[in-house]
Amino acid sequence: MKVVNHKTPSIDGLGIIKGRKAYTDDYAEKDSLIVKVLRSPHAFAKIISIDDSKAKKLDGIEMVLTHKDFKRIPFTRAGQGYPEPSPHDKFVLDEFVRYIGDEVLAVVGVSNEVCEKALNLIDVKYEVFEPILDYEKAKNHHTIIHPEEEIHQMFDIGFNPKANIAASYHMEIGDVEKSLSECTYTIHETFYTQAQAHVMLEPHTVNARMDYQNRLVIYSSTQTPFHVRRIIGHALEIPMSKIRVIKPRVGGGFGGKQAIHGEMLVAYVTFKTGKACKMTYTRKEVFESSYTRHPMRLEMRLGADKNKKLKVIDCHVLSDTGAYGEHALTVYMVAGSKVLPLYNKVDSVRFYGDVVYTNHTPAGAYRGYGAIQGNFALESAIDILCKKMEIDPIEFRQKNMMKENETSPIFAIMGEGTEGTAMMMDTCKLEECVIKGKELIGWDNIYPYHDNGEYIESVGMAIAMQGSGIPLIDMGSASIKLNDDGFYNLMVGATEIGQGSDTVLSQIAAEVLMTDVEKVIIYSSDTDLTPFDVGAYASSTTFVSGNAVYKAAKELKNEMLKEAARIFNTDISNIDFDGQIFTYNEKEMSLKDFSNQITYSHEQKQLQVTSSYVGPKSPPPFMAGFVKIAVDKDTFEIRVLDYVSVVDCGTTINPMLAKRQVDGAIVQGLGMAMFEEVKYSKNGRLISNDLLNYKIPTRLDIENLNTVFVDSYEESGPFGAKSVGEIGIDTPPAALANAVENALGVRVKSLPITPEKIMKLMKEKSNEKK
């Protein structure tokens, strides 16, 4: 391979670092109207009255929008395929507000200043209700967060709003209770994972204008431009043919930009007034009023027989979706479906529980998407079981984990929101990942710990799997056209959000067409111009959109050969093409001549093809993560000395970009493992609402990352590739918890793993001894 599996620098990095216009707000029209939202000061209330008369009189205020301006059409902002597996429980504006930061109304004015002034002049009276701020008490609480009649599910997701349940799920293979009763070793532990904030550096941003054809053109920092078009069309009753969504460069998404945020209001204002307008979230709004990761309580029971074979996994999970049910069911199911098959030699597995509404900032999609929550619980529990059985945790995993050419019945049962699809692990190099990681971290020299005087050094590990798109649901497509002079345009609906997809997809096309990346000019994500793609989520782009590009490039090549055969007046099978020259016997024709000829001289035509791909399966990437830490003996502060990630993501299309994507995911996972935490006050106000109070890792927190790939080739992927976007985030929490227990003999079961929690456990431990 000449282009694929080579370290091509990203095709757009240079232009961006040099400061060219790139991101959504850079494209806002000068003098756009500004849209600002008044946000609820109450965790749960009904709007009784709104006095906006003073605000409306202000010079420069164009309009004030309240729930009375919108027809009551329930929808979900989740940004998923159709029909969505999330409840339609949201209105553009509603007379109820369900968390502090929820939208009350919007003002539209000529400047930020006048909008702020207007917001201060508006008097809203509320009837305040008792909120639910503890998700463990939400089910069947006397407060009902969504009492409205119009809301509904699109198909059965266990939606039961009268009990504050956004979704629920139950599956069982075998007989868990019976299997447990037959086990020699069992454990029963409960784990908690916290809400995490995405903190993509570019805040949610959108702007719109009417074009000269009187169509609504929206620039949005989104991961899902096609879904944005559909959802806006539905909720505002604007014909979809009148809407064009363009996604410029996105400054990070991590799932947070899968959903609709300011798009709805901006679209409405521009469509209504004909004037350009824009909305940019402040950082405070990003924290309080966009999304978090779903917090979960995961109750795990494991059982093993006398030979230390894992026999049962029982998993009871409660998830907090906050005020709205975006991704409620699907994140929940992934906590099982992309975690439990890791140990596929069990007799029985159960996964069940509810996703409840609370009066918190809504939870939504976030890299790792349930898998990181499930992984923390399962991979912590496995180590606890190993301690009980006195077996080396790596040896135990090697004995019990998923191997190549094996499968798990879970794949067929659990999909994302619907039934799953059975599949074999045609590639699974987990065994190599574990062996290599063990060696690279120097496991045998340290395990379980090494006392360094002031510090204790220790190691911990966890294994993980993810998916590559949602089988039979996620669709991507690509068009490729040959231009005169012999270069190509690649049009994809796939959404570059910083993960490098434009580069990787160009590499795939260039490899098939035997040309250089520079000769493939990519254009992505414009709903008018590029073919459909579900968007950047579910680790789907390289695999799903990549396969579409691969198919399209093959077809175009075939078209080109057909035309060359016509010109040479022979059969297609007699033609050779090396990317530059067509050869037939002694005769040669350069690609440049060929493309000029069919553009300008003989039997002219435009060669262009479009192909689509939907995966019949979702081959999981696998990884083993190993952490080496130093724990201060007095303060219990943890320094991460090294993180070794050994990844099987098939053959990497761009080994360098893949490596760095894993690096970034590891650091995000470490942030969640060590200190990131969305915190609320007693009345439900989000306290960690800026970057001073919500800490993400800085470069001083990271010492060494060692990300490597094992040799692997996935037959169903483009050039052997599987996905790599999310897998990196999954292992840090459990690996770190395991390392802490190896160092100190205490087990932190709730994230983040802070010195305070460790100290408390150490005190309890020493009291027990006394």
Added chain:
Amino acid sequence: MKIKVKVNQVDKVFDVQAHEYLLDVLRKNDYVSVRRACDNTSCGVCTILLDDKPVPSCSLLAIKADGHHVTTVEGIQAEAEKIGHYFGQEGADQCGYCNPSMALTVYALKLENPKATDQEIKEYLVGNLCRCTGYVAQHEAIRKYLGDQS
């Protein structure tokens, strides 16, 4: 009120309001490489150089720039290209949102302390957050750029 600022070596007069921050003034005047990510000096994305020192423009009142020299990445294109080259070689760019301000800060570091040690690099840039890369690739790229005497 009017302020006189030299932006990227060009003399400019901006009409600003007393409460306006330099970031907004620059963006209004089409220096879009300067972007916002937080609102309170904790991310570094809005960094500009004020007389060659990196400062966050989101909290610098525009009037304070009066009479000073402001550099945005548009003003150091050749150096940015060089830095960008090393970033590309290391895969240190992902979404890129942090990159123009990173380039400015790295350039300022080179002016101030071209022989910076690893720890000094990290400390100098600690206020420049990046949510995508995990920092290690950037660190490698920055080290190579500082070592480049061309």
